Amino acid sequence: MKRCLAPLLPLLLLVAPPPALGQGVGVRELTLFNPLPIPYSGLVTIDLAFLDGEAYNGTIRVIDHAGSVVPIQLVNCTFYPSGFYRGCKLLLLARVPPYNASRYLITYASAPLKVNVSAAGNLSVKLANLTLVAFNATGSYAVNVTNALLVRGPGYTAIFSNATLLHLSFDDIGPNLVFSDWPLAGFVVLRNGTIAASAYDLTSCRVNLSLNGSLLAQVEQVCAGKGFVLRQMFAFSGLEPVVRVDAKLEARGEGQLFYPFLRLPLAGFAQALVNGSLYGLARERSFVPAPKWFAVRSGKGWLVAAVNYTSPRPAALLEELRLSLWRLYVNETNPLRKSAYDRLLKLHANFSNLVLARERAAAGRVNLTALTREVAALVGRAPAELGALLLNYTSLLEKPEAYRLLLVPREGTFNAAYQLSGAPRAVAVTITLAACAENPADAVRTKLLLDSVGVAAFYAPLAARLDAPARATVDEYVTVSAEVSAATALRNVSVRLVYPKVAFRLVEGRESVNFTVLEGRRRFEWVLQAVYEGEWSLSLNASGVGGVLVVERVINVTLPPVVPRVVVPRSFNVTVACVDLKGRPLASYLVNLYDNATGLLVAS
Secondary structure, eight states: OGGGOOOOOOOOOOOOOOOOOOTTEEEEEEEEEEOSSSOEEEEEEEEEEOOTTTSOTTOOEEEOTTSOBOOEEEEEEEEOTTSOEEEEEEEEEEEEOTTEEEEEEEEEESSOOOOOOOOOOSOEEEEEEEEEEEEETTEEEEEEEEEEEEEEETTEEEEEOSSSEEEEEETTTOSOOOBTTBOSSEEEEEETTEEEEEGGGOOEEEEEEEEOOSSEEEEEEEEEETTEEEEEEEEEESSSSEEEEEEEEEOOSOSEEEEEEEEEEOTTOOEEEETTEEEESSSOEEESSOOSEEEEEOSSOEEEEEEESOOOOHHHHHHHHHHHHHHHHHHOOOHHHHHHHHHHHHHHHHHHHHHTHHHHHHTTSOOHHHHHHHHHHHHHHOHHHHHHHHHHHHHHHTOOOSSEEEEEEETTEEEEEEEOSSOOSEEEEEEEEEEESSOHHHHHHHHHHHHHHOOEEEOOOEEEEEEOOSEEETTOEEEEEEEEEEEEEEEEEEEEEEOOTTTEEEEESOSEEEEEEEEEEEEEEEEEEEOSOEEEEEEEEEEOSSOEEEEEEEEEEEOOOOSOOOOOOOOOOOOOOOBOTTSOBOSSOOOOEEOTTTOOEEEO
């Protein structure tokens, strides 16, 4: 891991000028900090909440430090009856350099905007009528699929019928990797040395598209039969050739359970990489304890399969690391090595703060300045020890969970079965399949470390609305009101009305209001007197420990109508004759003339 260490760069919060705001546009600041010595590139999820009338449907976008629009995806959005956003989960593609921070601006508007929300464009999900070659236990066959669910991602393709996954291939690996009659996360139950049940007993299956987007798509497959239920949620990435499957098997009865049981076509694969060693695929092999991942090599690259039964919390792993170091320190007799273990133990608390940066930031226990100082102090003082601690922490992420891994090549198939201890009635597992060009060990360990530590997000969960008239005249008193809502208790929050002093004079209200703790909704009101004509911007700035929110309104101030209207007198000579139907003059008649524009009587 030492080779991954990068020198600590000065914290570069690259700040682009905020976008030109307009009537009803809001901006929220998001800062992401990477506490690791390797670049972070991946999805970050942010919970957004809005007040009614604050964010119009379809106006949310994200801008990075260079002023470019960032690919985003909105998930599980809810709306007010008025049609405005109530809340959303925001997925954005984040790139953060090692030991540094990146700043993003989340913008939205209270009226429609003529802008295109950015999409990654690397992931598409659509229905199609297809003819393809599928595989089952008897061989390959051509099948016509009506309304097939076709998923195309960066470097991979998946095809579902309305019942099952028929096709999964990676561009750099080769042809179809799945069997149509065997789910990806299959299973086998042995009783008295014979197969009592297997995934072939799942006779009823259905497929449902759960989430469709350009960054992430999810497809659910549920199969049942012979008292077993298997639920699989496929997650397809729009960023890299990775397919993740969150599966849960509800088992029935006793027996020796092998789960997951992966079956892949053997053709095209030459070797298997397990525990750092290469093996041929000519004979059966077993590994105790079962490694957390293995890889098989084709002509173009590696197919990596990682299996996780639990997602250990970083705090638990850090405590396990501390106890391990303590045992080594106590049992060591060599003075030099004992001194090295002692130094690692003393730095363990600082290292833990680094690994737990995401959780600490989410709980409001650390701000960006403090976190930056912690990283600078640790990297500058003990880079070698930091590398050793990272290496040991990563090894804990690879700690085996299953009892045994069996690799069995047979009848043109490559079978990988994870044997569990005991006979659990319900087992949840996450399987990650990825294509890797070279050195899968480094790729897997980097991925495990990035997923475990992540990035620290500094974002104030605030919502705000600013109301002001669109027009006013010089010397007129203008009432401006605002509402600020905090989803959780926020410390050190400042709410400030920003206005051009040359154009307005504050008559009532405090320009800035500070809160030690802000929770729930607060309403504010100001009275301004317009003193100078022009088109002026007013903004509400709400800032807290996590970030900044800005909402803007524009008021058009005009001069009072002091110039009287010029009335041009008009006179007309009108001759009127009143006759009967035969054209004979009538006597004693009265004629009234009216103005067509005003309807007023002008002559009689």
